[in-house]
Amino acid sequence: MSHIKIELRKEDVDFIKGVCATFNNDPQELINVLHTCQEHFGYLPAEIQEVVSDGLNMPVAKIYGVVTFYSFFTMTPKGKHPISICLGTACYVRGAEKVLDEFKKELGIQVGESTKDSKFSLSSLRCVGACGLAPVVLVGDKTYGRVAPDDVKNILKEYE
Amino acid sequence: METIKLTIDNKEVDVPGGTTIYKAAKELGIDIPTLCYMELHDMNIENKPAGCRICVAEVSGRRNLAPTCSTKCESGMVVKTHTPRVLNARRTVMEFILSDHPKDCLICSKSGTCELQAMAHRLGIKDIPGAEYAAVSTYRKDTSPSIIRDLDKCIMCRRCEMMCNEVQTVGAISAVNRGFMATVAPAFEQNLEHSTCTYCGQCVSVCPTGALTEVNHVPQVLRALVDPSKTVVVQTAPAVRAALGEEFGLAPGTLVTGKMTAALRALGFDYVFDTDFAADLTIMEEGTELLDRLSRHLKGDTTAKIPILTSCCPGWVNFFEEYFPDLKNVPSTAKSPQQMFGAIAKTYFADKIGINRKDMVVVSIMPCLAKKYECQREEFSTDGNPDVDFSISTRELASFIKQANIDIKNLQDEEFDSPLGESTGAGVIFGATGGVIEAACRTAFELYTGKKLERLDFTELRGMDGVRSATIDFDGLPLNIGIAHGLGNARKLLDDVRSGKSQFHAIEVMACPGGCIGGGGQPLHHGNSEVIKARATAIYTEDRKKPLRKSHENPFIIKLYEEFLGKPGSEKSHHLLHTHYFDKKKKIIIKK
Numbered sequence: 001m002s003h004i005k006i007e008l009r010k011e012d013v014d015f016i017k018g019v020c021a022t023f024n025n026d027p028q029e030l031i032n033v034l035h036t037c038q039e040h041f042g043y044l045p046a047e048i049q050e051v052v053s054d055g056l057n058m059p060v061a062k063i064y065g066v067v068t069f070y071s072f073f074t075m076t077p078k079g080k081h082p083i084s085i086c087l088g089t090a091c092y093v094r095g096a097e098k099v100l101d102e103f104k105k106e107l108g109i110q111v112g113e114s115t116k117d118s119k120f121s122l123s124s125l126r127c128v129g130a131c132g133l134a135p136v137v138l139v140g141d142k143t144y145g146r147v148a149p150d151d152v153k154n155i156l157k158e159y160e
Numbered sequence: 161m162e163t164i165k166l167t168i169d170n171k172e173v174d175v176p177g178g179t180t181i182y183k184a185a186k187e188l189g190i191d192i193p194t195l196c197y198m199e200l201h202d203m204n205i206e207n208k209p210a211g212c213r214i215c216v217a218e219v220s221g222r223r224n225l226a227p228t229c230s231t232k233c234e235s236g237m238v239v240k241t242h243t244p245r246v247l248n249a250r251r252t253v254m255e256f257i258l259s260d261h262p263k264d265c266l267i268c269s270k271s272g273t274c275e276l277q278a279m280a281h282r283l284g285i286k287d288i289p290g291a292e293y294a295a296v297s298t299y300r301k302d303t304s305p306s307i308i309r310d311l312d313k314c315i316m317c318r319r320c321e322m323m324c325n326e327v328q329t330v331g332a333i334s335a336v337n338r339g340f341m342a343t344v345a346p347a348f349e350q351n352l353e354h355s356t357c358t359y360c361g362q363c364v365s366v367c368p369t370g371a372l373t374e375v376n377h378v379p380q381v382l383r384a385l386v387d388p389s390k391t392v393v394v395q396t397a398p399a400v401r402a403a404l405g406e407e408f409g410l411a412p413g414t415l416v417t418g419k420m421t422a423a424l425r426a427l428g429f430d431y432v433f434d435t436d437f438a439a440d441l442t443i444m445e446e447g448t449e450l451l452d453r454l455s456r457h458l459k460g461d462t463t464a465k466i467p468i469l470t471s472c473c474p475g476w477v478n479f480f481e482e483y484f485p486d487l488k489n490v491p492s493t494a495k496s497p498q499q500m501f502g503a504i505a506k507t508y509f510a511d512k513i514g515i516n517r518k519d520m521v522v523v524s525i526m527p528c529l530a531k532k533y534e535c536q537r538e539e540f541s542t543d544g545n546p547d548v549d550f551s552i553s554t555r556e557l558a559s560f561i562k563q564a565n566i567d568i569k570n571l572q573d574e575e576f577d578s579p580l581g582e583s584t585g586a587g588v589i590f591g592a593t594g595g596v597i598e599a600a601c602r603t604a605f606e607l608y609t610g611k612k613l614e615r616l617d618f619t620e621l622r623g624m625d626g627v628r629s630a631t632i633d634f635d636g637l638p639l640n641i642g643i644a645h646g647l648g649n650a651r652k653l654l655d656d657v658r659s660g661k662s663q664f665h666a667i668e669v670m671a672c673p674g675g676c677i678g679g680g681g682q683p684l685h686h687g688n689s690e691v692i693k694a695r696a697t698a699i700y701t702e703d704r705k706k707p708l709r710k711s712h713e714n715p716f717i718i719k720l721y722e723e724f725l726g727k728p729g730s731e732k733s734h735h736l737l738h739t740h741y742f743d744k745k746k747k748i749i750i751k752k
């Protein structure tokens with residue numbers, strides 16, 4: 001009764017099937033298979049999970065369960081400049097949520113999404129170990145400390 | 161096995177190694193409350209994720225309270241199950257669960273049979289401190305043809321996940337997300353309708369709360385009953401009569417056939433008929449198909465597919481269409497009894513009473529949720545008018561009878577109407593695992609050998625083992641029969657058919673553990689497999705009491721063929737009583 005129609009290029013399907021085969025098509029290796037696929041494609045959309053389900057002969061619902069359980073898996077493609085906002089305790093107390101809201105407003109996207117032009121994507125993090133600089137924002141490899149909502153526009157401008 | 165001695169609530173008990181504290185306490189008659197834990201002993205079904213922590217107790221030498229449903233007994237252990245500390249912990253756990261739970265018990269379809277509600281009552285919860293500040297998770301309500309998912313009411317016991325994945329091996333649903341947003345859902349949180357769900361309803365039958373319930377069709381049936389232009393015909397499946405009484409406080413296994421008939425008449429149905437009649441008809445068609453395929457096979461015709469698989473369970477049909485579409489020519493083409501009944505009611509019977517099929521409403525009372533979906537399949541309607549209009553579960557019927565203030569326990573037994581209410585014992589046993597194939601053997605034996613069957617009770621085909629097999633002697637021809645109930649067991653037999661290893665001539669499959677008596681629409685068993693066994697006993701008792709016990713001896717079936725269908729397998733029979741199957745496996749489309 002599944003109505004999902006999956007569209008992938010042949011070489012992508014072959015790649016995923018190949019990864020499954022490397023791990024002996026063993027459902028126990030699901031996490032490793034997903035890691036390898038995410039490294040290759042950058043994210044794990046439904047289509048990829050369906051092919052993994054086929055390759056490991058396990059229900060796709062279980063795979064989706066694992067993908068949504070571990071925060072290092074993502075179902076949306078990262079933007080060219082991935083933006084992460086720390087929501088650890090220190091950052092949170094110092095107003096990280098307001099900063100996050102500002103990014104959402106400026107970019108018109110929610111956490112876990114990316115902009116239409118794939119330029120930016122938005123995610124949140126647990127403590128990144130720079131509490132002294134709270135609230136902390138990462139754009140790609142660059143770290144911004146003591147970010148206030150008013151700084152958001154300027155940060156984004158750097159990547160115009 | 162080693163024996164372990166321990167003390168629970170100051171009483172000593174000896175248990176075999178590996179026993180959990182919960183079970184040891186039960187031996188002593190100590191009832192520790194549980195929520196997520198569930199066991200169906202005779203079916204090897206167990207759920208113990210140790211997630212809810214309602215079952216905790218104090219265990220000597222341990223700092224923390226231990227979940228008794230999953231903690232094993234150790235020698236010399238001293239356990240205290242109801243100390244103030246334990247009671248306090250249970251209350252805290254319960255308050256926590258309830259703080260994120262809707263409080264609309266008033267209109268919840270599980271109200272009265274909800275285990276969470278009962279637990280709140282048992283633990284004396286009258287107030288949930290801080291509930292007004294607690295965040296409440298919200299999910300959309302998902303309504304499929306058979307099942308409603310209202311996950312705001314989910315307490316993450318994961319019983320449904322265990323049923324769907326381990327027992328049924330369907331894997332339509334799984335625990336997804338984490339923390340606050342954790343829930344049980346199909347892949348990508350699609351609606352159930354777009355998942356691989358078979359609508360077997362086994363998740364519904366174990367869900368302790370109102371998170372998973374059946375779609376309620378009683379209001380539509382009521383509307384048909386008040387519409388003077390409609391003739392409303394009802395059919396009742398075999399398994400219903402063996403379980404309906406439970407909803408009215410009767411002991412499991414109490415047969416209420418006559419009272420149920422009386423109650424249906426009192427509810428205002430114009431004709432009270434029996435799906436058992438259609439079960440007899442199914443045997444005529446399926447049995448003929450079996451013998452035809454078998455004799456062609458024995459003559460060396462390789463186009464004759466052996467084994468033949470039964471096709472009367474719509475949950476099972478959904479399963480093979482999804483997972484074994486390559487074998488879709490193997491099952492019998494005979495429709496399920498529900499659909500055979502509808503097809504005959506809206507042609508033969510409508511003609512007989514001189515009405516148009518559009519003015520007839522056919523209602524079925526089923527132990528099953530998959531039947532709700534089945535009767536909505538397009539191929540089972542004529543010009544948009546379905547052969548069966550509404551299918552309601554045993555539970556829905558019970559609620560309907562209560563609404564109408566009918567005192568079913570004190571009704572005089574009544575008989576079904578004629579002609580579609582007449583059946584043999586063979587029709588009755590369709591309700592239990594092994595019953596369909598036993599009924600088929602009774603008829604096929606006599607048709608094949610031309611001899612009278614001396615022993616009608618094929619006890620070798622009965623029982624509760626998940627996969628069973630027996631060889632029946634057809635006067636020199638050994639016929640190998642396989643039986644599976646529960647879709648996980650069916651998968652095992654199907655894998656053999658696919659690989660060509662199967663030695664069976666015929667296989668019966670029922671999606672639900674125990675067969676339809678354990679169906680997803682039956683009164684809740686609350687984890688007690690004795691209930692299901694008692695229903696099976698009731699079914700076989702009814703069979704024994706019937707004057708006729710072979711489908712082909714049913715005089716009304718004989719008449720139906722004489723007056724209307726011709727003979728089994730005729731063109732007309734094919735048109736009305738047979739169907740075909742579809743490949744529903746998801747396709748991976750490759751972009752060029």
Ligand code: SF4
Nearest residue numbers: 324357358360361363
């Ligand atoms: S109805 Fe059956 S197949 Fe569907 S989700 Fe429930 S247990 Fe799984």
Ligand code: SF4
Nearest residue numbers: 314315317318320367
């Ligand atoms: S839907 Fe019901 S059975 Fe499934 S986890 Fe939630 S409460 Fe338990």
Ligand code: SF4
Nearest residue numbers: 473475528672676679
């Ligand atoms: S075994 Fe019976 S109750 Fe269960 S899905 Fe099949 S027909 Fe329905």
Ligand code: FES
Nearest residue numbers: 086088091127130
């Ligand atoms: S809480 Fe944000 S860096 Fe530690």
Ligand code: FES
Nearest residue numbers: 210212213215229
């Ligand atoms: S019943 Fe033991 S943890 Fe839920």
